[in-house]
Amino acid sequence: MIRAVVFDWAGTVVDHGSLAPMGAFVRAFAEFGVAISIADARGPMGSAKRDHIAAVGRLPHVAAGWRAAQGSDFDDAAIDRIFAVFEPMNVASVADHAALIPGAAATLAWCADRGIRIGATTGYTRPIMAVLAPLAAAQGFVPEVTICAGDTAAGRPAPLQMWQVMATLGVHPAHVVVKVDDTPVGIGEGRAAGTWAIGLSLSGNMAGLTLAELAALGPAETAALRATASAPLFAAGAHLVIDGIAELPAAIAMLEARVAAGERPGVFG
Numbered sequence: 001m002i003r004a005v006v007f008d009w010a011g012t013v014v015d016h017g018s019l020a021p022m023g024a025f026v027r028a029f030a031e032f033g034v035a036i037s038i039a040d041a042r043g044p045m046g047s048a049k050r051d052h053i054a055a056v057g058r059l060p061h062v063a064a065g066w067r068a069a070q071g072s073d074f075d076d077a078a079i080d081r082i083f084a085v086f087e088p089m090n091v092a093s094v095a096d097h098a099a100l101i102p103g104a105a106a107t108l109a110w111c112a113d114r115g116i117r118i119g120a121t122t123g124y125t126r127p128i129m130a131v132l133a134p135l136a137a138a139q140g141f142v143p144e145v146t147i148c149a150g151d152t153a154a155g156r157p158a159p160l161q162m163w164q165v166m167a168t169l170g171v172h173p174a175h176v177v178v179k180v181d182d183t184p185v186g187i188g189e190g191r192a193a194g195t196w197a198i199g200l201s202l203s204g205n206m207a208g209l210t211l212a213e214l215a216a217l218g219p220a221e222t223a224a225l226r227a228t229a230s231a232p233l234f235a236a237g238a239h240l241v242i243d244g245i246a247e248l249p250a251a252i253a254m255l256e257a258r259v260a261a262g263e264r265p266g267v268f269g
Contacts, residue, residue: 011204033069046183048155103246157188184236191268199233203244237268
């Protein structure tokens with residue numbers, strides 16, 4: 001009954017902990033004499049990168065830091081200046097963070113065996129994806145279509161990227177499609193498009209840990225992190241939240257049972 005899955009990229013299928021964009025944001029702002037924290041950088045993750053820069057720059061303490069360092073208010077020109085520095089940094093960093101997240105290969109094979117179509121949306125731009133996509137393809141992740149930030153008139157959480165994927169795949173109605181994402185913005189994108197939405201709590205941006213860092217946690221620490229990371233995903237409208245992509249087949253089975261019972265995802269927000 002589920003005919004297509006639309007994945008996010010970093011933190012969902014590749015780059016455990018969503019590390020590549022986070023480091024680039026911190027370094028890009030530092031180039032202009034403005035210090036931002038990892039929490040600052042992670043806050044709007046999943047958005048189109050220019051929108052992400054705008055959101056970080058408008059944080060009161062970051063805007064104050066910009067005025068102190070640059071002698072002017074944080075405005076559209078400032079966003080353009082930072083983006084021009086950020087994008088090459090992110091292009092360079094994705095090559096170091098392109099490994100498939102454990103369980104991804106098996107889940108992709110499971111989808112293929114069931115005839116489930118695979119698409120993707122991302123807050124990454126085309127230049128970033130030009131580096132990342134071949135590295136992922138060499139490991140077996142080759143979505144039929146990926147819609148990037150800038151490909152549509154509005155980025156996530158607007159539904160336009162999702163709708164473009166669905167139109168390109170020729171898959172409808174929305175209740176036969178699942179969006180899988182590690183950020184509230186990506187969950188919002190799926191819900192705005194009327195599809196099912198499954199959040200990932202431990203593999204991506206919400207936890208922000210490498211695989212080794214996550215494995216080093218004790219059971220109680222892991223449970224606490226799971227709860228903290230899941231809350232914003234549920235608040236964004238996730239129908240289910242799982243630890244990572246390895247658990248997706250079981251989650252899709254649960255959604256298919258709900259579809260069989262007549263339930264539909266609806267539009268959230």
